[in-house]
Amino acid sequence: MEWQVNPTSGPQATKPKAASDYVDGQRLWQRHLDMARLGATGNGGVRRLALTAEDNEARGLLATWAANRNFDVSMDAIGNVFVRREGTDSHAAPVLTGSHLDSQPTGGKFDGTYGVLAALEALEAIDTAGFKTRRPIEVVSWTNEEGCRFVPGCTGSLVYRTPADLQRYLVIKDVEGISLGDAVRAAHAALPTIRQRPLGGPVWAFVEAHIEQGPELERQAKTIGAVTGIQGTRRFEITVHGEDAHAGTTPRRARKDALSAAVAMVAALEQLFYDKEDTVRFTVGRFEVWPNAPSVVPGKVFFTIDFRHPDDAVLTSLGDQVASICETNRKNSTVDVKQVIRTPPIKFPERIVAAVELAAQRLGLPTMRIASGAAHDAQNLFHLAPTGMIFVPCEKGISHNERENAQQADLTAGARVLADVILDLANE
Amino acid sequence: MEWQVNPTSGPQATKPKAASDYVDGQRLWQRHLDMARLGATGNGGVRRLALTAEDNEARGLLATWAANRNFDVSMDAIGNVFVRREGTDSHAAPVLTGSHLDSQPTGGKFDGTYGVLAALEALEAIDTAGFKTRRPIEVVSWTNEEGCRFVPGCTGSLVYRTPADLQRYLVIKDVEGISLGDAVRAAHAALPTIRQRPLGGPVWAFVEAHIEQGPELERQAKTIGAVTGIQGTRRFEITVHGEDAHAGTTPRRARKDALSAAVAMVAALEQLFYDKEDTVRFTVGRFEVWPNAPSVVPGKVFFTIDFRHPDDAVLTSLGDQVASICETNRKNSTVDVKQVIRTPPIKFPERIVAAVELAAQRLGLPTMRIASGAAHDAQNLFHLAPTGMIFVPCEKGISHNERENAQQADLTAGARVLADVILDLANE
Numbered sequence: 001m002e003w004q005v006n007p008t009s010g011p012q013a014t015k016p017k018a019a020s021d022y023v024d025g026q027r028l029w030q031r032h033l034d035m036a037r038l039g040a041t042g043n044g045g046v047r048r049l050a051l052t053a054e055d056n057e058a059r060g061l062l063a064t065w066a067a068n069r070n071f072d073v074s075m076d077a078i079g080n081v082f083v084r085r086e087g088t089d090s091h092a093a094p095v096l097t098g099s100h101l102d103s104q105p106t107g108g109k110f111d112g113t114y115g116v117l118a119a120l121e122a123l124e125a126i127d128t129a130g131f132k133t134r135r136p137i138e139v140v141s142w143t144n145e146e147g148c149r150f151v152p153g154c155t156g157s158l159v160y161r162t163p164a165d166l167q168r169y170l171v172i173k174d175v176e177g178i179s180l181g182d183a184v185r186a187a188h189a190a191l192p193t194i195r196q197r198p199l200g201g202p203v204w205a206f207v208e209a210h211i212e213q214g215p216e217l218e219r220q221a222k223t224i225g226a227v228t229g230i231q232g233t234r235r236f237e238i239t240v241h242g243e244d245a246h247a248g249t250t251p252r253r254a255r256k257d258a259l260s261a262a263v264a265m266v267a268a269l270e271q272l273f274y275d276k277e278d279t280v281r282f283t284v285g286r287f288e289v290w291p292n293a294p295s296v297v298p299g300k301v302f303f304t305i306d307f308r309h310p311d312d313a314v315l316t317s318l319g320d321q322v323a324s325i326c327e328t329n330r331k332n333s334t335v336d337v338k339q340v341i342r343t344p345p346i347k348f349p350e351r352i353v354a355a356v357e358l359a360a361q362r363l364g365l366p367t368m369r370i371a372s373g374a375a376h377d378a379q380n381l382f383h384l385a386p387t388g389m390i391f392v393p394c395e396k397g398i399s400h401n402e403r404e405n406a407q408q409a410d411l412t413a414g415a416r417v418l419a420d421v422i423l424d425l426a427n428e
Numbered sequence: 429m430e431w432q433v434n435p436t437s438g439p440q441a442t443k444p445k446a447a448s449d450y451v452d453g454q455r456l457w458q459r460h461l462d463m464a465r466l467g468a469t470g471n472g473g474v475r476r477l478a479l480t481a482e483d484n485e486a487r488g489l490l491a492t493w494a495a496n497r498n499f500d501v502s503m504d505a506i507g508n509v510f511v512r513r514e515g516t517d518s519h520a521a522p523v524l525t526g527s528h529l530d531s532q533p534t535g536g537k538f539d540g541t542y543g544v545l546a547a548l549e550a551l552e553a554i555d556t557a558g559f560k561t562r563r564p565i566e567v568v569s570w571t572n573e574e575g576c577r578f579v580p581g582c583t584g585s586l587v588y589r590t591p592a593d594l595q596r597y598l599v600i601k602d603v604e605g606i607s608l609g610d611a612v613r614a615a616h617a618a619l620p621t622i623r624q625r626p627l628g629g630p631v632w633a634f635v636e637a638h639i640e641q642g643p644e645l646e647r648q649a650k651t652i653g654a655v656t657g658i659q660g661t662r663r664f665e666i667t668v669h670g671e672d673a674h675a676g677t678t679p680r681r682a683r684k685d686a687l688s689a690a691v692a693m694v695a696a697l698e699q700l701f702y703d704k705e706d707t708v709r710f711t712v713g714r715f716e717v718w719p720n721a722p723s724v725v726p727g728k729v730f731f732t733i734d735f736r737h738p739d740d741a742v743l744t745s746l747g748d749q750v751a752s753i754c755e756t757n758r759k760n761s762t763v764d765v766k767q768v769i770r771t772p773p774i775k776f777p778e779r780i781v782a783a784v785e786l787a788a789q790r791l792g793l794p795t796m797r798i799a800s801g802a803a804h805d806a807q808n809l810f811h812l813a814p815t816g817m818i819f820v821p822c823e824k825g826i827s828h829n830e831r832e833n834a835q836q837a838d839l840t841a842g843a844r845v846l847a848d849v850i851l852d853l854a855n856e
Binding site for chain 2: 106215250253260267288290291292297398399400
C-alpha cells in the first residue's frame with residue numbers, strides 16, 4: 001500500500017505499518033484542551049480573535065510543540081505560521097495541511113483549531129513512524145480566517161494565494177483602528193523565536209481537516225466526510241435611510257421609519273430565498289438601528305445578507321434580485337444595497353476527494369461524500385494546487401457557538417485519515 | 429384685567445401693562461443658543477443625557493441666570509432644580525412652571541429646554557414689571573424626562589408626585605452600571621452653590637410650555653396650542669430567544685433564528701396596529717441582535733414597542749394582543765413579552781385650558797386646542813394640582829432629532845402667554 005513507503009521503524013517492525021497507526025488520539029485531544037485555555041470564555045467556548053494576545057499565545061504554543069520535535073517554525077508577512085518537516089528533495093514543492101487558530105467572538109474549541117492540531121498530529125505520526133518523504137510537509141495556521149476582527153476573512157490564505165495584494169490587506173483596520181499590518185508586526189515582536197519567511201511559494205497539494213459545522217455526518221452516522229467542494233457565497237450590506245421622529249407625535253403617514261422598511265425588506269427577502277429543498281442558506285446576521293431609543297422612530301438601519309448556494313446559477317439569479325426587493329419595500333425611506341463578497345462555488349479535484357474516501361475505507365471508517373456549507377481557507381489554496389478537505393462530525397452540527405463539541409474518537413479518526421493522505425501526496 | 433394686579437413700574441406707567449409686555453424675546457432666543465452649546469452634537473443638535481456632565485452644566489447655567497436676578501435656587505433628592513420668586517404669602521402653595529433640560533441621544537435644542545427657558549423668561553418678565561404675587565412662583569427643571577439614560581423617563585416629576593418611591597428610583601442603573609442615586613449625588617457635588625431642598629411639596633398649579641413635536645400648529649398656521657390632554661402610552665419589551673448557528677451550514681429547518689422570528693412579529697404587529705384614521709402611534713424604536721455577526725444566525729433579539737392612543741379602551745384592546753401576536757409568530761424560537769410602562773390618557777382641567785386660550789386671544793395670537801401626542805412631566809403634576817400646557821409650533825413637526833427647529837417669534841409668543849397665565853394663577 002502506498003502509504004507504507006519507507007517504513008524504517010515502528011512498534012511492530014515485522015508487520016508493515018501506516019502513518020495512521022502512529023496517530024496519538026490522547027495527545028491530540030489534550031492539545032485541544034490546552035489551546036482552549038487561550039481565550040477561554042468561561043462557558044466552554046473560546047474568544048480568540050485574529051492577532052490578539054490570545055491568538056499570538058496560540059501561535060506560540062503551536063511553535064513550542066513543533067520545536068520539541070525539531071520541526072522548523074516560521075511566520076510570513078501576513079502572520080501565517082508554518083511548521084515544516086523536510087523532504088528528501090528539499091526543493092520540491094511542499095504538501096500543505098492545516099487550518100486556523102482564530103475564533104468567532106463566542107466560538108468553540110474545535111472550529112479551525114482541529115485542522116491545525118490534526119495536521120501537527122499527522123506530521124508527528126509520520127515522523128514517529130520514521131517515514132521519509134520526497135516532498136517537505138508543512139503544517140500551516142492561516143491568519144484571520146473568521147474575519148471577525150479584520151474584514152474580509154480567510155485573509156492569510158487570500159494573501160498567500162496572491163502575495164501582490166499584501167499591502168491592500170495590511171491597511172485594513174479593526175474597530176479600534178489598529179491596522180492588520182500593525183497587528184502582524186506585534187505578532188512578530190511577541191514571537192521572536194519564530195523566524196520570518198517570505199510570503200507565498202509553490203504548493204504541491206493542500207488538505208484541510210475540519211469539523212463539519214453541520215449536522216449531516218452525525219445524522220448519517222458517518223465518521224469521515226470526503227468533502228466534494230464549497231458552496232458559493234454572496235454577502236450584501238444594506239443601509240436604509242429614514243428620518244428620526246418622535247414616537248408619540250408623528251403620524252404613520254408622515255414617518256420615514258427605517259426599521260419598518262427594513263422589516264418589510266427582510267420579510268420579502270425570506271420569501272424570495274425560500275426553497276422547499278432547503279439548500280439555500282439565507283441569513284440576516286447583523287442588524288443595527290439608529291438612534292435605537294424606544295420613543296424615537298428609527299432614522300437608519302443597517303443589515304447584512306449572507307447568501308450561500310452550491311450552484312453558481314442560483315447564486316446569480318437569486319442574489320441579483322436583492323437590490324430590487326429592497327427597493328420595492330423601502331416605503332418612505334431610501335436604501336443602499338452593496339455587494340461586499342462574491343465567492344463562486346468550487347469543486348475539489350476528484351483525485352483528492354477519492355484519496356480521502358479510500359484512506360477512510362481502508363481504516364474501516366464509515367465515510368460519505370459531503371459538500372461544505374462553510375467557507376474555508378481551502379477555497380483559496382484551491383487556486384494554487386490540488387486541494388481537498390476532511391470533515392469529522394460535531395455535536396448536533398452546532399458551530400460558531402460556545403457549545404460547539406466533538407468526540408475524541410472522531411477527531412482521532414480524522415487525523416489518521418489525514419496522516420495517510422498527506423504521506424501519499426508527499427511521495428508524489 | 430386680572431394680570432394687571434399691582435403694576436408698580438413699567439416703561440409707560442400711565443398705561444396698564446401685562447407681564448407679557450416685559451418678555452424679552454431676544455434674551456430668550458440667546459439663552460436657547462447658550463444652552464445648545466452644552467452637549468452640542470455638531471449637527472445643530474444636542475446630546476445631553478440626564479445627570480451627565482453636560483446636563484449638570486445646564487443646571488449650573490440655569491442657576492447662574494437665576495442668581496443674577498437674586499432668585500432662590502435649590503435642588504431636591506432626585507435632582508430637580510427649582511428657581512423661586514417669593515410671594516407676598518410665602519406659606520402659600522406655589523405655582524410651578526417648567527419642563528426639562530435633558531435630551532435624547534440625538535436630540536434638538538428646543539424639546540424640554542424651551543419649557544424651562546420660557547418659564548424663567550416669564551418669571552423675569554413678572555419681576556421686571558414689578559408685579560407682586562400672592563403665591564410664590566417656581567421655575568422647575570425636572571430630572572430625566574427623556575428616559576434615555578435611566579428608564580423610565582419623567583423620573584423627576586414621578587418622584588416629586590410620589591416621594592415615597594424615591595429609593596426605588598435611586599437604584600435604577602444606566603448601561604454603564606451607574607445608579608441614578610450616584611448620579612444625583614455627583615450633581616449635588618458638582619453644583620455646591622445650589623442649596624438642597626426637601627423632596628416634594630404642595631403645588632397650586634402647574635403650567636408647562638413645550639414645542640408641539642408634531643405638525644398640527646404649523647399646518648394650521650396657529651401660534652399657540654392650548655393643550656387639552658395627553659394620550660396614553662403602553663411600552664413593551666420583547667425578548668426572542670433562538671440559537672446561534674453557522675450561517676453557511678445550518679439548514680433553514682434546523683434553525684432557531686431569533687431575527688427571522690422578530691421580523692415576523694414586527695410585521696404582524698404593524699398589521700394589528702394599522703388604523704386608517706392614523707390615530708394609533710405604534711413604534712419599534714429599539715431593536716438589538718446577538719451575536720450580531722454576518723455569518724452567525726442570530727440567537728437572540730430584543731426589541732421595544734411604544735404604543736400610544738388618546739382612548740384608553742383602544743390602549744387596552746390593541747395592547748392586550750401584543751403577547752399573543754408575538755407568540756403566534758415566534759417560529760422555532762421562544763419569546764418573552766413584558767409591559768414596562770402603562771400610562772392612561774389624561775384630560776387637563778378646562779379652567780387651565782381656557783386660561784391659556786384666553787391669554788393667547790387677548791394677545792391677538794392665532795390659537796387652537798390640541799391634544800399632546802408626546803408624554804410630558806405635566807402628566808405627573810396633573811395628579812397633584814390643576815395642570816395645563818402651552819404648545820408652540822416646531823418646524824415640520826420634527827423632534828427627537830438634531831434638525832428640530834422653531835421660530836424665535838413663536839417661542840416669544842409662548843413665553844408671553846405663559847407669563848400672563850402664571851401671573852393670574854399666582855394671585856389666586
